[in-house]
Amino acid sequence: MQLNVGLIGFGMAGQVLHAPLISSVVGLRLTKVYARRKEQQHILRAKYPDVNIVTDVQDIFNDKQVDLVVIATSNDVHFSLCKAALLAGKHVVVEKPFTNTLEEANELIAIAKSQGKLLSVFHSARWHSDYLTVKDVIASGELGRLVTMEIRYDRFRNYLRPNAWREDDLPGSGIWFDLGAHLIDQTLQLFGKPQALFASLRKMREGVGAVDDFEVLLYYPQIKVSLKGSMLVKEPTPRFALYGTEGAFVKPGVDPQEAALREGKTPADLPNWGEEPEEIWGILNTTAEEPNNRRKIRSQKGNYPGYYENVRDAILGKAELAVTAEQARDVIYLLQLAERSWDEKRVLSVD
Incomplete structure (x- = not known):
């Protein structure tokens, strides 16, 4: 089974880390990327010609074909974007640090549980x-x-x-x-x-x-x-x-x-x-x-790809999630x- 991925943010983290790693993992397909800047859009068209570029995050949240949303933005909007993605029924990966406060982390964990969706944080240094x-x-x-x-x-x-x-x-x-x-x-x-x-x-x-x-x-x-x-x-x-x-x-x-x-x-x-x-x-x-x-x-x-391989397998019910939101909350604390x-x-x- 192939999982469709929507990426929010195409700055350093999105360009250098997430987009190439997602594209390198069998079973994950980068389908939509939120990128507002013209220079980012030019890079996307050159490197990922099959990806749909959007300038409104709602285009990712509202797309029923998107299974997993990856948030690679500045820290100040991690919480709001994670919350919106989870409430839209998406599995979510967010760049570290998870949130800016313990209260925000706890709220996202509760929402993910109520939605029955995977929520993980990109603590890539474990790999x-x-x-x-x-x-x-x-x-x-x-x-x-x-x-x-x-x-x-x-x-x-x-x-x-x-x-x-x-x-x-x-x-x-x-x-x-x-x-x-x-x-x-x-x-x-x-x-x-x-x-x-x-x-x-x-x-x-x-x-x-x-x-x-x-x-x-x-x-x-x-x-x-x-x-x-x-x-x-x-x-x-x-x-x-x-x-x-x-x-x-x-x-x-x-x-x-x-x-x-x-x-x-x-x-x-x-x-x-x-x-x-x-x-x-x-x-x-x-x-x-x-x-x-x-x-x-x-x-x-x-083995950076190992992170996304684990996320893929956890969504498909084939593995336990390696980086849980609860673990990431302990980091924020x-x-x-x-x-x-x-x-x-x-x-x-x-x-």
Whole structure:
């Protein structure tokens, strides 16, 4: 069975991520795209000639042939568009972060349940090569008892982009909601909910309106997790650093999938899609006997298409949904709790 997909939003997320990924998954057919700008429409006609371009979202909501609506817009309209799509009887995928508030997330979850429709959030970092590799290293037990994990998501842009909503002082803007959402989701998948957190959410660049530097500590009974990100990191830092009673694992480099998509490549074009070069494989250093005490660990392949394959299978009743709205709601809760921690300058318990 083929599922027809309507895509709302054809900016960076829609163009670079969602449209090519949807088109690469067997059983999904990109049929309608909401795009108002002329330049976006030109790209659509060139790359997706069979897609119907619309300038009114109601054309997607009212189309009985559309099974799944994907929302790839700015954060401020995630809630309203999700609500409208669900009430129109559509399954929905929305870009992360899910919503700007916990209350909005809870309302959407209730609507999805009452409508009997799937609702998922694009937490694509679960399909990153580095994260998949870290999961394997932890599961191997070679680190002994894990005591500390640090995850970083850094960029370098020492100027402000004009007309960029993510850099304005708006709900859900800034890199804490943008990049921090990925790091929280990964941590929750590895360890579950923490007991408490402490946050530093700063604005470091001249004139910036939104958070562009964060450090958040998540406290577990035996593990300390540090989440960090900044827009002013010129020299690359390890993406993951794990320390245990029997050793350490340090993983540099960035999952290659988004870069490939930005270059116009798709999973259908590359047989080695998601495969990292050896120079950014992680180093495992343990108390094992030589020569196995310090060695490179081949990275797992990243697999962005796996997200949409799972959504397809969940709609068809062939699989459990991997990224549930309830899981995404937990991310929103911790994003907001970190803001409160920074405002109050104290450690807060996680209820």
